[in-house]
Amino acid sequence: MQLEQLLQGLTEPQRAAVTHADGPLLVLAGAGSGKTRVITRRAAYLAATVTSPCHVLAITFTNKAANEMRQRIAALGLQGMTVATFHSLCARLLRQFAGHADLKSNFSIYDESDRNEIVRKAVADCGLAIDQWPVARVVSAVSLAKNHMLTPQEYAQREAHDFGAKTIARIWTKYDELMRSRNAVDFDDLLMIMARMLRQKPDVRDALEDMYRYTLIDEYQDTNLAQFEIARRFCQQRKNICATGDPDQSIYGWRGATISNILEFEQHYPNARVVKLEQNYRSTKRILAVASKLISSNRLRKDKALWTQNDDGPPVRVIECEDADSEAEYVASQIKELARQGTPLKDIAVFCRINALTRVLETALRNNGLAYQVARGVEFYSRKEIKDTVSYLRVLANPDDEVSLVRVINTPSRGIGQTSIERLQDYAQAHKLRLIEVMRMADRIDSLSRSGGKIKQFAALLDELQTAVNNPIYELIDKVLKRTGLEKEFELTSTEDNDRVANVGELISSAVKFHEETPEGTLVDFLAQISLISDQDAIKSESGSVTLMTLHAAKGLEFPVVFMVGLEEGVLPHARAKDDPTQMEEERRLCFVGITRAMKQLTISRARRRQIRGAWIPTVRSPFLLELPLDMIEWQSEDAGTFRAGRPIFRNGKGVDTFSRWDAAGTGGRQGRDDHRSSWDRDDDLDGDDSMGRSFRPPQPARTAGRGASGEPGKSAFGIKVGQTVTHARYGLGRVATIEGTGDDAKASVDFNTAGKRTFYLKFGTIKPVR
């Protein structure tokens, strides 16, 4: 391989980061500064010059990033480098060194719902009431404590001022006990046990540092204490650590990430070389200016000057819509128009703060015939049919996995009820036997008179399946489906909008893929892989579809066209952050991450009303919108289905939230054409004073039906004419009152029975004639 090739096209600082050999290195990489390129090349450079690939360890934030990096490095002809996420690396090493960590190497990795079940049991076993010790409370306290590498005892001591801490510690101890007896770990355990093992087992640590002589860690701003500790121990002697990240993109504080890991890198690693990458190659000047202005409001940050040689690009658009439905409809119609003009759908992404917001967007995209994918890898594996099938696999891989065993014992129904299961568990506990063993002898247990035979039969079925455990996984799954009756069950319960057979088919496909990629991979490996899947991993880049995702999932990605929705108080920033300046800054960083994903075109939107728990609630404009540089932005506001350009008016920043049309003085610096000028002439006041919900006005009823004053009877455009009945995907049946304008500017005002009068540009095809 040519070294020249690795250094080709790099700027001076990039080159410095790639070629730095021994000793600690911190790469402070601003958004879009070519970080991925730098770390990939650096990994390759090290592997090709100062060491060999097998001694380089690269840790990424998602499996997707790891796969991409692995492929790029393989393409350079370098084999055998370890590229993994913290969690997958720990899972692998803990299997290898299971004995040192008091685990069996076939341990199960419990997801959220499995873990919750164990917490519930732990609370009950401690003789406590679940409504006084809710799962969520226990989980968040324990998870945070584990991320800080505390033991239950240390936690109880440290939080002694907290009345509940002692009890939490007790539940936690019980929880650990239950997890160990099931030979299971949770996500936090993977990191914590690993970190503790590195600390307590010097021989293991030495062996690992000898293996991984150069460690690269990406997204270092989002590492927690356990991850920090793991990284530190890996390079304890040689100090060959390279951390890359951007403090402005730290968005996982809520799950224990400590931004100080990156901010204080130079204290942790004296003599560290620091390289700053500040040139942005991704975004237009305007997008970058908007992002920079926003993030400058954060007080806890190292100032950084991002710059770019890219074009100005079009203004960033901020759209204020009447409600969440029309916001979604707006996004969909814009995407439709972009697609018509030739933008591939895969170049377009829609971001939102919370998953709940994707639903409206999905509906709108579907109604507009636009292909989309939602970045939710985890969701697939939480489907009932998938969990059922996977639970069988888990039991076969780890017979101690009682959560999975209990889950499948009566799935599909085979007449073994709750009572029998409890008696089985009691018996097992009383005789210190494994549940699976008790099941094998169930016919001889008196308390199980009626179901004993069935249970024994089921145990025999598991034993039979066990013989196929080393077959290729797709074959094993097939056998499980056939022999357990799951397949029949799925065939019977599949419906049009939940095709269970097809879903399980997808699981089999993933097993086939696993077999192709890692022919030597075992069942345990397969299960670990699907347990550690991330939302980002579900994104198919070759698919011709729009990608919908949360801002968190958008981290590390880029798209030519980006829409960000829901810029409202309580959504972004989220309500939970309201009274906490630290959390508010994290929300702002989240917004910054969203903005900086955009390469060419960015549209930010907000709805004046949103449905929360079924009720329409007026919203308040996100404070972040008020922090954007007005001269980089084109503001538009919706009024009865029409969007008109204008500028926001803020009085005292909070209470008043209104909007006025552009005047001559306000148009300076704006570029491009404005499709909505024709609507300026309307004189009705834009009703923006909706803050606090005081002067919220419900949608207005139809004012006039039939001929309006300005309508020309008989006029038509895009196959729609005045007086015609039309349908709208959301508002249902309506009647065209007027058509104004011609060509692309033609728009129709439609009276709906349900939603009053709304106006639509006909070019978008939002309304369809009824024949």
Added chain:
DNA sequence: TTTGCCGTCCTTTTT
């Protein structure tokens, strides 16, 4: 033992 219904809770973000 199973099924279905009802009431209650909650609602960020994810490996």
Added chain:
DNA sequence: GGACGGCAAA
């Protein structure tokens, strides 16, 4: 508005 747990009836 939805998910889930608990409870009652078949």
